Amino acid sequence: MTDAATTAAGQGLRTQPLLEVEDLRTWFQTPGGWLKAVDGVSLTLERGKALGIVGESGSGKTVLSRSIMRLLPRRGIKTEGAVRFDGVDMMRLSPKQLRGVWGPQVAMIFQDPMTSLNPVMKIGRQITEGLRVHLDMDKAEARETAVVLLREVGIPEPDRRFDEYPHQLSGGMRQRVTIAIALACGPKLLMADEPTTALDVTVQSQILDLLQREQRDRDMSVVMVTHDLGVVAGRTDEIAVMYAGRIVEKAPTKRLFTDLRMPYTESLLNSIPKLEYRSHTRLEALGGRPPDLVNPPKGCKFSPRCPYAKDRCREEEPPLREADAPGHLFRCWYPVGSPEWAEARERLDGAAPDVPVQIG
Amino acid sequence: MAGSGTAHLRADEDVILKAEDVVVEFPVGNTGNVVHAVSGISVDLRKGETLGLVGESGCGKSTTGRAILQMPRPKSGSVVFEDTDLTTIEREQLRRTRRTLQMIFQDPISALNPRRKVREIVAEPIDIWWQEEFPRSPVSQAFERYSPWMTGLMGRLWDIAKRAMPLVAGALVFWVVSQAVEETGAEDALGWTGVAAGIVAAVAAVVVVPFVVVCVVLLAGWALLGILGPITNIPRWFKMRSQRSAFNEMADAKVREVLNAVGIDVDNALERRPHEFSGGQAQRISIARALVLEPEVIICDEPVSALDVSVQAQVLNLLEDLKTRYGLTLIFIAHDLAVVKNVSDRVAVMYLGKMCEVAPPDTLYAAPAHPYTSALLSTVPVPDPTVVPSTPEGISGELPSPIAPPSGCRFRTRCPRAEDRCAEEEPAMREIGDSHYVACHFPLAPGERPVSDEDLVATGGA
Numbered sequence: 001m002t003d004a005a006t007t008a009a010g011q012g013l014r015t016q017p018l019l020e021v022e023d024l025r026t027w028f029q030t031p032g033g034w035l036k037a038v039d040g041v042s043l044t045l046e047r048g049k050a051l052g053i054v055g056e057s058g059s060g061k062t063v064l065s066r067s068i069m070r071l072l073p074r075r076g077i078k079t080e081g082a083v084r085f086d087g088v089d090m091m092r093l094s095p096k097q098l099r100g101v102w103g104p105q106v107a108m109i110f111q112d113p114m115t116s117l118n119p120v121m122k123i124g125r126q127i128t129e130g131l132r133v134h135l136d137m138d139k140a141e142a143r144e145t146a147v148v149l150l151r152e153v154g155i156p157e158p159d160r161r162f163d164e165y166p167h168q169l170s171g172g173m174r175q176r177v178t179i180a181i182a183l184a185c186g187p188k189l190l191m192a193d194e195p196t197t198a199l200d201v202t203v204q205s206q207i208l209d210l211l212q213r214e215q216r217d218r219d220m221s222v223v224m225v226t227h228d229l230g231v232v233a234g235r236t237d238e239i240a241v242m243y244a245g246r247i248v249e250k251a252p253t254k255r256l257f258t259d260l261r262m263p264y265t266e267s268l269l270n271s272i273p274k275l276e277y278r279s280h281t282r283l284e285a286l287g288g289r290p291p292d293l294v295n296p297p298k299g300c301k302f303s304p305r306c307p308y309a310k311d312r313c314r315e316e317e318p319p320l321r322e323a324d325a326p327g328h329l330f331r332c333w334y335p336v337g338s339p340e341w342a343e344a345r346e347r348l349d350g351a352a353p354d355v356p357v358q359i360g
Numbered sequence: 361m362a363g364s365g366t367a368h369l370r371a372d373e374d375v376i377l378k379a380e381d382v383v384v385e386f387p388v389g390n391t392g393n394v395v396h397a398v399s400g401i402s403v404d405l406r407k408g409e410t411l412g413l414v415g416e417s418g419c420g421k422s423t424t425g426r427a428i429l430q431m432p433r434p435k436s437g438s439v440v441f442e443d444t445d446l447t448t449i450e451r452e453q454l455r456r457t458r459r460t461l462q463m464i465f466q467d468p469i470s471a472l473n474p475r476r477k478v479r480e481i482v483a484e485p486i487d488i489w490w491q492e493e494f495p496r497s498p499v500s501q502a503f504e505r506y507s508p509w510m511t512g513l514m515g516r517l518w519d520i521a522k523r524a525m526p527l528v529a530g531a532l533v534f535w536v537v538s539q540a541v542e543e544t545g546a547e548d549a550l551g552w553t554g555v556a557a558g559i560v561a562a563v564a565a566v567v568v569v570p571f572v573v574v575c576v577v578l579l580a581g582w583a584l585l586g587i588l589g590p591i592t593n594i595p596r597w598f599k600m601r602s603q604r605s606a607f608n609e610m611a612d613a614k615v616r617e618v619l620n621a622v623g624i625d626v627d628n629a630l631e632r633r634p635h636e637f638s639g640g641q642a643q644r645i646s647i648a649r650a651l652v653l654e655p656e657v658i659i660c661d662e663p664v665s666a667l668d669v670s671v672q673a674q675v676l677n678l679l680e681d682l683k684t685r686y687g688l689t690l691i692f693i694a695h696d697l698a699v700v701k702n703v704s705d706r707v708a709v710m711y712l713g714k715m716c717e718v719a720p721p722d723t724l725y726a727a728p729a730h731p732y733t734s735a736l737l738s739t740v741p742v743p744d745p746t747v748v749p750s751t752p753e754g755i756s757g758e759l760p761s762p763i764a765p766p767s768g769c770r771f772r773t774r775c776p777r778a779e780d781r782c783a784e785e786e787p788a789m790r791e792i793g794d795s796h797y798v799a800c801h802f803p804l805a806p807g808e809r810p811v812s813d814e815d816l817v818a819t820g821g822a
Contacts, residue, residue: 233744
């Protein structure tokens with residue numbers, strides 16, 4: 001069965017998408033009822049493409065990435081739907097089969113590089129471990145490959161660093177090591193869960209550049225999970241915006257920034273302070289908090305915080321529907337650009353100082 | 361960059377806080393090395409102004425903020441707040457000054473005591489200062505005032521006693537033996553013991569007995585003070601008790617006012633504990649706690665770094681509102697330049713414990729003069745896919761070790777424009793434009809980029 005799974009994965013047709021997620025649901029059992037962290041998400045990701053998943057904390061983006069990886073524990077969790085990776089249904093794989101997929105097929109980078117590295121193991125061994133298990137390399141060969149990898153991810157003096165422990169490296173260097181580990185077995189898909197949130201701005205751009213370069217060089221697919229639209233703007237092909245466990249807008253990156261439809265995406269974008277703003281520009285902040293996922297609000301989940309919400313939004317949940325451009329989906333009754341939206345916008349602009357204004 | 365100097369300090373009367381040449385060093389274990397966290401930073405703050413401090417982690421921006429609050433006290437330099445030099449005043453006086461200097465921390469959840477309710481957390485500062493209005497009796501004041509001194513003295517006396525103990529015990533044994541020898545009539549054979557016993561007795565009378573007497577008197581006196589203190593405080597206690605309910609009402613109103621001001625749903629929040637709140641709400645609560653004493657200066661140490669973008673915008677707007685409403689002066693420490701630009705009236709860029717550039721935000725961002733500022737600016741992620749993410753211009757690698765910082769300009773090891781002079785001579789702060797100061801030998805002209813693209817290609821980007 002292991003063989004069947006891995007060979008099927010290996011021989012996946014070049015034409016079919018690398019990753020297909022269909023109506024994925026991940027619910028957690030809580031004393032108050034089922035917490036619907038991921039509630040009906042469908043995605044496809046082509047080979048060699050990069051997908052950004054954006055949302056606030058609590059929008060379910062991390063749970064989604066872990067559900068795809070099958071990294072969540074089984075107890076108290078209900079998972080439904082299908083995750084097809086390279087033609088293989090990930091949901092049906094046994095833990096043993098999964099071990100064959102993690103590494104050579106899919107790899108993951110986490111937010112905090114300190115806790116994702118083993119503090120009592122030399123970094124060299126943490127890299128070679130996967131090489132030796134999955135690729136059957138001997139010790140010398142694995143070391144050689146690991147040193148090459150370390151050099152590739154931009155670690156100076158890789159030969160010396162090979163024998164160091166994680167605490168001897170800075171945060172940025174550690175994240176480079178976790179990237180080296182993830183890349184070691186040549187995965188087809190790299191999941192990066194907030195890979196730069198714990199890092200400095202200068203290091204952040206270095207790491208993002210590194211990820212982008214590796215993606216291009218290796219023709220690898222990347223899923224980048226983040227809360228910062230700025231991080232994914234220039235570095236992904238497609239962006240999915242999540243809210244309350246669902247995808248509320250999905251579009252090719254350029255399209256999303258020029259022609260967004262979902263008011264939530266608009267709010268997210270407007271709440272980022274931009275360098276071009278004069279200082280003391282009032283930010284268009286989104287009020288309130290993400291909804292309670294045990295008892296989500298009726299109708300559109302975003303309606304309680306939406307500046308344009310109407311009665312229909314509070315009653316009826318909008319379906320994910322297609323915009324006039326291919327691949328652009330959104331979930332809103334009165335999307336940005338519609339006459340109802342324009343009217344509401346005008347009302348807001350007239351009434352509230354909630355738009356960027358100069359205050360001193 | 362990474363220069364010293366005080367050219368950027370202003371001399372007008374509105375300046376309420378001025379830190380000059382502040383140096384903070386931390387020892388590295390027992391190695392004798394020190395981390396040069398802050399090496400000669402000068403900043404000043406006008407009333408009602410927001411000063412933004414930016415830099416990478418490890419550049420000493422948080423340490424600068426803390427050094428202003430004297431926690432810990434800087435190794436050298438002065439911090440003058442409203443005509444008092446905080447680095448030289450006494451502990452008690454400093455404690456009183458801290459009412460007007462408050463701080464907000466990065467991680468709001470860990471900054472709030474998880475066992476206490478929001479009501480208690482926010483009311484605690486006013487409660488403490490209300491109690492201060494009822495002076496303690498002179499006896500207990502004396503007890504408190506001298507207790508660190510007394511503890512030190514006791515420790516020293518005990519040290520002496522410990523060391524003298526074997527000698528005294530030996531002498532005692534000797535004396536007992538000599539008495540026994542006398543009784544058995546063997547003094548002819550061991551006559552010297554009698555003489556020695558006499559000496560021992562004399563020493564005991566002159567040294568040991570007075571020492572013990574002094575110790576006993578001190579201890580007894582101290583214990584008496586300790587007992588008398590609470591007793592003499594009884595009237596104070598009654599006085600406080602009689603006014604407690606009035607105070608509680610006042611405190612409750614004040615707590616509600618500040619919680620309202622920071623946008624917390626007061627009735628729901630008062631009886632809850634910090635873990636029941638999201639990061640953004642917890643940060644609002646810690647802002648409320650900082651506000652409750654009506655401070656003049658609030659030092660915000662990365663107040664929005666741990667928050668989501670949407671919540672970050674809420675908190676930034678809130679800080680701006682509160683600044684206007686309460687007439688606050690802020691020091692805003694952050695690593696995100698876009699955030700700092702948004703809130704500041706003046707921005708100071710730091711690198712490895714030194715100041716690089718000081719300017720009003722719009723000038724700084726339009727025409728960065730320091731290569732480091734320019735590099736930092738180019739790393740800000742832009743939410744626009746048409747902007748090709750640029751690698752930080754010429755800047756590569758990471759911060760050098762602050763244990764052995766580079767000579768001359770501290771940025772030279774990563775600077776694309778560095779020349780020999782940068783290694784030999786530390787650049788000083790100088791004015792290059794209208795209230796625009798830079799510490800660099802080769803500052804950028806407005807619009808100039810630190811390296812041209814050809815240079816980058818030629819040097820392989822190093």
